[in-house]
Amino acid sequence: MSLKEGSRRRGQELEDAILDAAWAVLDEHGYSGFTFEAIAARAGTSRPVLYRRWPQRTDLLLATLTKFWAGQPIPLPDTGNLREDAITLLRRAGVGRARMITLLGTQLMDYFRETGTSFSDLREQLLPADRRRGGFETILARAVERGEVPDVPRSARVVNLPFDLVRHDMLMTLRPVPDESIIEIVDEVWLPLIR
Amino acid sequence: MSLKEGSRRRGQELEDAILDAAWAVLDEHGYSGFTFEAIAARAGTSRPVLYRRWPQRTDLLLATLTKFWAGQPIPLPDTGNLREDAITLLRRAGVGRARMITLLGTQLMDYFRETGTSFSDLREQLLPADRRRGGFETILARAVERGEVPDVPRSARVVNLPFDLVRHDMLMTLRPVPDESIIEIVDEVWLPLIR
DNA sequence: GCCTTAAGGTACGCAGCTGTATCTAACGAT
């Protein structure tokens, strides 16, 4: 234990430090780099400490995702204008923690292979029911309330289209989607389909 | 060498066997399982044989992709009807070798991290220029020629939309996209945008 | 048959990681 302040972390403080480290390791090195060795080193602790809490790698993964994905919703914009909400939300998808969550499906292919599951399954498992609706359902519902778009039934396919396309682009390029692409998706694809 | 027939493979025959094995290993175990050890074992050869040809794992990966992706185009349907072509092509994306290619971007996240590249970069690198257009550009061009849809400029975004959405769905579920989803994408999203 | 090339086998040393056992020391509660 290399901490200079002389105190050992215990309980929740230690657990938080470990999960912070785990998330950072997952982000930087993917699931193949998500090892007890790497995470313990990153957290400045020893492997038995991790094993005591999470006997399997998958346990630690789920704990990490519960904290950083399930436990912290992405804030939704509420600009009073649907197009602005959509564009803002799509921009958010490409940076920071949200970026990581957007690309999580790709980071966890080995986990899915091991467990015979998929990103959809994981989402079902970890997110509370009210969180499973995408952000686009919410901002569209608000627009309907404001009378900005007609109140007609729309398939989830159409509602979530912008986000799906942005995620796809991010997967292809591993870069944030440029603004002109975001605007293209909203203006040329999505808005024509919902208006 | 455990082959019963008593002969050693040489030259192209051996190389084909290795690349076949490499592709199978990549498909079943992803990039993290794409090891000299695993591929040599799968090919029934020894590791030094692999190292002699491909000194680095990335060399072997590129050779494998060149053979199984760049070297074998996915056949495009030509039914004489755009909707039929589209639906058939999307069905094809979910099975066999085409499925693997569709999901390749997700399988290679570790490679991209190592090399600082992306799936888009890889496609630029490996596919000849005429192959970089998606199948949807071709089937749409045919429909324009047949006079089935008007000859107006369309963004690559709109043209390739069905394929992007199917790939996204496949990533989410790791299963073939059900027919009703394919039909939804074509009928409710794509055709309205191009007609 | 001879020679060259390359396939195939094996061994070595090393690194990284896992899972676990054991011991010491710090922390918190009493």
Added chain:
DNA sequence: ATCGTTAGATACAGCTGCGTACCTTAAGGC
């Protein structure tokens, strides 16, 4: 201060995989 719990350190054994060296043997060409 004492006790119980747990953090932290370390060691061990084992496995996988890498990179390479060395040797034997098979295949192909002349």
